Amino acid sequence: MSSIIDWLRTSTPGLLVLCGLAIAVLLFTIIKIKLEPFIALLITGLALALAAGLPVSQIVGTAIKSNESLLEVGFGSILGHIAVIIGLGTVLGAILEKSGGADVLTTKLLGVFGERGAPVAMGLLGLIFGIPVFFDIGIFVLAPLVYVAAKRGGKSLVLYAMPMLAGLSMTHAFLPPHPGPVALGGLLEVSLGWLIFMGFVCGIPGFIAAGIVWGSYIGKRMHVEVPPEFLVTPDRESGDDSGGAGGATIVKPHPTKTVTAPPSVGLIGAIIAIPLVLILGATFGTQLLEEGSSLLQVLTFFGTPAVALLIAVLVAFYVLGVRRGSSVQDLSTLTGESLRPVGMLLLVVGAGAFFGKVISATGIGSALAETMSAAGLPIIVLAYIISCGLRIAQGSATVAIVTTGGIVAPLVAEQNYSQMAVALIAMAIAAGSIVLSHVNDGGFWIISKFFNLTVKQTLQTWTVLETILSVVSFTVAAILFAIFA
Numbered sequence: 001m002s003s004i005i006d007w008l009r010t011s012t013p014g015l016l017v018l019c020g021l022a023i024a025v026l027l028f029t030i031i032k033i034k035l036e037p038f039i040a041l042l043i044t045g046l047a048l049a050l051a052a053g054l055p056v057s058q059i060v061g062t063a064i065k066s067n068e069s070l071l072e073v074g075f076g077s078i079l080g081h082i083a084v085i086i087g088l089g090t091v092l093g094a095i096l097e098k099s100g101g102a103d104v105l106t107t108k109l110l111g112v113f114g115e116r117g118a119p120v121a122m123g124l125l126g127l128i129f130g131i132p133v134f135f136d137i138g139i140f141v142l143a144p145l146v147y148v149a150a151k152r153g154g155k156s157l158v159l160y161a162m163p164m165l166a167g168l169s170m171t172h173a174f175l176p177p178h179p180g181p182v183a184l185g186g187l188l189e190v191s192l193g194w195l196i197f198m199g200f201v202c203g204i205p206g207f208i209a210a211g212i213v214w215g216s217y218i219g220k221r222m223h224v225e226v227p228p229e230f231l232v233t234p235d236r237e238s239g240d241d242s243g244g245a246g247g248a249t250i251v252k253p254h255p256t257k258t259v260t261a262p263p264s265v266g267l268i269g270a271i272i273a274i275p276l277v278l279i280l281g282a283t284f285g286t287q288l289l290e291e292g293s294s295l296l297q298v299l300t301f302f303g304t305p306a307v308a309l310l311i312a313v314l315v316a317f318y319v320l321g322v323r324r325g326s327s328v329q330d331l332s333t334l335t336g337e338s339l340r341p342v343g344m345l346l347l348v349v350g351a352g353a354f355f356g357k358v359i360s361a362t363g364i365g366s367a368l369a370e371t372m373s374a375a376g377l378p379i380i381v382l383a384y385i386i387s388c389g390l391r392i393a394q395g396s397a398t399v400a401i402v403t404t405g406g407i408v409a410p411l412v413a414e415q416n417y418s419q420m421a422v423a424l425i426a427m428a429i430a431a432g433s434i435v436l437s438h439v440n441d442g443g444f445w446i447i448s449k450f451f452n453l454t455v456k457q458t459l460q461t462w463t464v465l466e467t468i469l470s471v472v473s474f475t476v477a478a479i480l481f482a483i484f485a
Contacts, residue, residue, distance in 0.1 A: 041351035074354030081186035088309035089177025093133035094338035126167025159219025166211025174199035187405035193283020206473035278308035356406015387432025395440035
């Protein structure tokens with residue numbers, strides 16, 4: 001028995017077996033037992049650390065001192081990096097949504113692209129509005145606008161929904177301040193500026209292929225009507241009836257506060273652009289300016305993600321809130337309400353980081369590196385395969401990202417990769433985390449419900465869309481990695 005234990009703890013095959021068993025336990029507790037991923041990751045991480053023979057003092061510390069333990073360092077290091085960013089990003093999305101920014105963008109885009117270009121307009125709407133808001137919130141806000149566009153055009157709801165969903169999914173998977181990319185920035189120690197830049201470079205081709213090309217193809221071959229209950233007539237609900245065909249207005253799943261003078265498109269676009277421009281300025285300033293220069297220090301301060309997002313939030317509070325009649329109390333209430341769902345998300349990311357710290361401490365990362373080298377498998381391919389497997393098995397993109405990030409982080413640390421190369425590995429992980437969305441993914445059922453799709457139709461539309469987005473974006477990342485890494 002002792003020889004088997006020694007083999008598991010010291011040999012490369014044994015460590016790989018331990019890693020496989022840990023992932024199997026993680027998937028079993030999430031899928032079969034239905035534990036919250038936060039609890040499942042915590043249990044699995046502790047079990048793996050004990051099975052690998054790590055000292056208890058290293059795992060949890062002592063009764064007197066625990067701040068250097070894997071448990072506290074794992075949670076603390078990642079939460080210190082992402083908590084402020086995700087919190088501020090959530091608040092920014094909330095104020096943009098409450099101000100009516102989505103309606104303004106829709107009106108402008110439909111005016112520019114016209115009826116024939118409405119599907120493309122819906123895609124760009126999802127892409128732009130998806131930067132500051134979470135995926136599911138984006139669906140709740142934008143779905144009614146898709147209903148109206150489909151009603152006006154008299155075509156399939158699928159034709160208008162798929163491009164919008166592709167835009168939301170692309171931004172959620174690849175761009176900060178969304179949780180997955182932000183978590184990868186901390187786990188892989190890569191600048192969020194590089195993640196933003198590579199997120200656009202890898203994600204846009206995937207968005208075009210999945211949302212515009214595939215969305216147009218399947219939308220013309222699968223006709224889905226807008227159900228009557230998704231729309232109401234003016235005599236059933238007050239308000240301007242200019243948004244729908246035949247005098248219909250939309251019923252929003254989460255009604256926003258009506259404002260008399262909607263914000264301009266330029267204003268909404270500028271607020272969304274503020275943090276992106278500041279973060280990218282700091283990133284490329286580091287590459288182009290002399291170290292220690294005054295300008296670089298200014299760019300670095302204002303381009304720190306937390307500072308950049310704080311500036312955007314303060315600007316939004318003033319121009320979309322105070323100047324439009326909202327009190328400080330109103331804004332405080334909005335902030336509190338928007339932050340409520342963030343707690344569990346942060347716990348999941350923290351537990352995933354702890355799991356990754358355990359993997360690093362056990363030597364499993366080095367064992368993976370040896371095996372990968374022997375098989376001739378590039379690290380970017382390994383990262384994508386692991387992320388795909390975790391996504392398909394348990395459904396959560398966030399769990400797939402933080403678990404994969406923890407597994408490959410030791411491999412990345414052992415190599416002298418540039419920030420660009422590490423960002424491309426992060427893009428591969430992000431791409432894998434959205435592949436083949438099916439019935440174990442909560443987003444699958446939200447889309448089925450909001451767009452009047454049967455399970456079969458959702459598989460034929462949304463599942464294929466996610467897979468195309470994943471494969472195309474990964475292909476771009478892999479090609480760039482092969483050229484520049």
